[in-house]
Amino acid sequence: MNSQGRIMQAGVEFQPNLQNPRKPVRLGVLLLTSSGDGVLLGRQPMLERKPPEFADVGPMSLELAADWVDSMWKDILEANKEHVFLRLNERWRWNLYVRPLRVRTDSEQQDLLTLAKQVYQKFVGEPFHIPVRRRQSARRPRAHHAPRHRPAERIVVPASWLVSEIVKRSSMLGLAATA
Amino acid sequence: MWKKTEKWKPGRLGTASAGYGVQDSETGAVGFAKKQLAHREKLASDLAALVGIAVPVVAVDHVEGIEGLHAISVAHGKESIDLSLMRDRLAGRFNSPEVTDALKRASGMLPFHAWVATQDLKDEHLVVAADEAHAYDIAAIDFAYSLDLSAPDGGPVLPPAGPPSLIVNVDKGIVAATLERIETVTDEQIRAVVQALPIELAGDDEKERLTAGLIGRRGKIREVMQKQGWMP
Numbered sequence: 001m002n003s004q005g006r007i008m009q010a011g012v013e014f015q016p017n018l019q020n021p022r023k024p025v026r027l028g029v030l031l032l033t034s035s036g037d038g039v040l041l042g043r044q045p046m047l048e049r050k051p052p053e054f055a056d057v058g059p060m061s062l063e064l065a066a067d068w069v070d071s072m073w074k075d076i077l078e079a080n081k082e083h084v085f086l087r088l089n090e091r092w093r094w095n096l097y098v099r100p101l102r103v104r105t106d107s108e109q110q111d112l113l114t115l116a117k118q119v120y121q122k123f124v125g126e127p128f129h130i131p132v133r134r135r136q137s138a139r140r141p142r143a144h145h146a147p148r149h150r151p152a153e154r155i156v157v158p159a160s161w162l163v164s165e166i167v168k169r170s171s172m173l174g175l176a177a178t179a
Numbered sequence: 180m181w182k183k184t185e186k187w188k189p190g191r192l193g194t195a196s197a198g199y200g201v202q203d204s205e206t207g208a209v210g211f212a213k214k215q216l217a218h219r220e221k222l223a224s225d226l227a228a229l230v231g232i233a234v235p236v237v238a239v240d241h242v243e244g245i246e247g248l249h250a251i252s253v254a255h256g257k258e259s260i261d262l263s264l265m266r267d268r269l270a271g272r273f274n275s276p277e278v279t280d281a282l283k284r285a286s287g288m289l290p291f292h293a294w295v296a297t298q299d300l301k302d303e304h305l306v307v308a309a310d311e312a313h314a315y316d317i318a319a320i321d322f323a324y325s326l327d328l329s330a331p332d333g334g335p336v337l338p339p340a341g342p343p344s345l346i347v348n349v350d351k352g353i354v355a356a357t358l359e360r361i362e363t364v365t366d367e368q369i370r371a372v373v374q375a376l377p378i379e380l381a382g383d384d385e386k387e388r389l390t391a392g393l394i395g396r397r398g399k400i401r402e403v404m405q406k407q408g409w410m411p
Contacts, residue, residue, distance in 0.1 A: 010190065018254035021186040021202065021209050060309040061258040063269055071268040089190035090303070093211075094260045097189035 006034045007115070008085060009101040011123045012042060012072070014065055016057050018095060025053040026124045027068065030076075030098070031116045032084055038076065039116040041128050042069045043161045051161055061095050066162075068096055129163065180204045181212065181251055182243040201242050201251060210235075210251040212242050216323040217250035218380035222389065223295055223322035224252070225372045230360040232291045233318040235306075239377055248379055255318045256308025262317070262344055263302040281307065281315035282348035287357030288319050289349065289409060292339040293400045294361055294393070299324040300341030330388055332395025338407045351411045354404055361397060369393045 009031050013024040028042025045054045047066050054062055064071070072092065079087035088098045101123070104115075120128040184202035187209045191197055198213035213220065220237050227234035238251045266273045285305070292300060304321045328334060339346075373381075373390045381389070404410045 013188070015187045015209075017257045018187065018209050018259065019257045020207055021184070024186060024188075058258050058309055060260065060265075060269065060272060060307075063272070064260065064264075067268070074268075085190060091264055093189040094264075094306075095258050097187070099188045100190045 007104040007112075008032045008034075009104060009119055010085060010088070011099045011101055012068065012092075012096070013099050014053075014061075014096045016054065016061075016095065027065070027096070029101075029116060029120045029123050030072075030088075031112060031119065032076075033112065037112055038084075039112050040069060040073055040076070041116050041120045043124065043163050044068060046162055065096055072098075180243055181210070181238075181240050181249070183245075184209060198249075199242075201249075208253055210238070210253040212249040212251045213323070214247055214249050217248060218376050218385075219322050219326045220250035220252060221376060221380070222373065223297075223325055225375070226295060226369075226393070227291060227319070229364055229368060229372065230287075230291060230357060232287050232357065233285065233316065234322075235318055235320060239380065248377060252320060255306045255320070256316065257310070259306050259308040261303050262305040262307055262342070265307055266302065266344070278307070278315055279348060281317050282344055283350040284353065285317040285319075285345060286348070286350040286353040286409075288345055289339050290354055290358045290361055290400050290404055292319075292325075293336050293403055294396055295322065295325045296328060296333070296336075296396070297322060297325040297339065298327075300339055302342045302344050305342050305344065326389060326392075328389060328392025328396065331391055333392030333399075334396075336396050336399040336403050338403050349409050351409055354409045355411055358400055358404060358410075361400060364397065366394050369397075 009029065011029055012027045014027055015021050015024045027044070028040065030038070030040045032038045044066050045051050045062060047062065050057070050062060054065070057065075072088065075088060075091050076084055085098070085100065092098045101119070117128045181201045181203055184200055186202060187200040189200055189211075191199065197215065198211050200209055201212045202209045217239065221239050224234045224237035228236075233255075235255045236253045238253065239248055240251055241247075242249050242251075260269075262273070265278070272278060299321060304319060306318045306320050308316045308318070370390050373386050373393070376386065401410070
């Protein structure tokens with residue numbers, strides 16, 4: 001998927017304590033093009049083996065963070081023709097929030113997923129490993145739009161994180177990521 | 180001194196809710212700073228404190244590097260989420276008896292909204308704070324569209340049209356107790372709260388309109404609550 005036009009970028013962060021804030025935990029990135037393509041890459045804490053960054057986080061916030069990729073993607077879909085980032089800013093503005101990053105205009109024809117991985121590595125501070133695609137079962141084909149949740153390579157990602165990727169195209173979703 | 184912070188940097192919202200995350204360099208607390216209609220945010224917060232309604236504390240102050248006074252709404256709890264997001268993304272919690280109980284305990288917001296004429300009433304403006312013990316505490320936020328009170332007596336009091344989750348979980352006893360507290364607020368108390376607004380945010384005429392409006396509306400809420408069936 002090559003990018004077309006302007007690319008809006010945002011980071012997703014988690015601030016564990018709004019009354020005594022510390023360095024936020026960086027969870028992922030979202031890239032949307034003006035033509036409506038979108039990539040959301042993120043890592044989520046696992047409920048049973050939460051990472052140290054979530055050590056003193058309560059169950060409500062942990063539950064939200066443990067599924068934020070799917071949850072946020074639903075909000076992107078529901079934004080329909082609205083300004084997607086405005087919708088996300090209204091919804092995600094508490095401990096887990098969307099942080100605007102710069103708009104890119106120099107990435108014409110660059111593969112959006114490759115670009116998103118670069119932005120993820122720079123923002124989160126570790127490489128994003130695309131989950132290995134397994135051969136589809138004939139009896140249980142995966143839904144075309146289903147997010148892929150696979151543990152990334154053990155060496156890179158601690159066992160307490162689940163890495164997730166969602167890639168969509170506007171022609172199927174009717175997204176309007178206008179600047 | 181409040182400063183923009185890198186520790187909590189949510190994206191900007193539209194219209195009257197536009198603002199940014201800031202941090203108090205002395206206490207470390209974070210808040211959401213808004214310039215538009217700041218006097219309404221401050222006044223609603225102070226009036227809420229007067230009658231025991233949960234609205235986050237609002238400080239009126241400057242933000243370093245930005246001209247003008249801001250209404251800075253301090254975070255509600257260590258961890259919080261608005262009720263709309265909880266309903267859509269944490270449905271199990273939203274439907275739990277604990278959240279229902281918290282909504283019932285927040286029923287006093289209904290007569291309060293009627294008093295200050297809040298117009299933008301939706302579940303997004305109810306913030307749920309949670310602690311480790313699964314105790315929930317709900318606060319009302321965003322009073323940008325409130326306190327537009329007509330002279331000379333604040334105009335007619337209308338029943339609040341929301342937030343929907345409050346209206347379906349009304350505790351009549353709590354509504355009655357809150358109404359009693361509103362009705363016993365004295366003219367002097369109302370005048371003092373309004374007069375405390377910085378002159379940069381509200382001039383003398385605006386303060387007089389607000390004071391007369393709040394005093395005038397105070398005695399009109401009971402009938403509305405009774406007609407709604409929200410009183411014992």
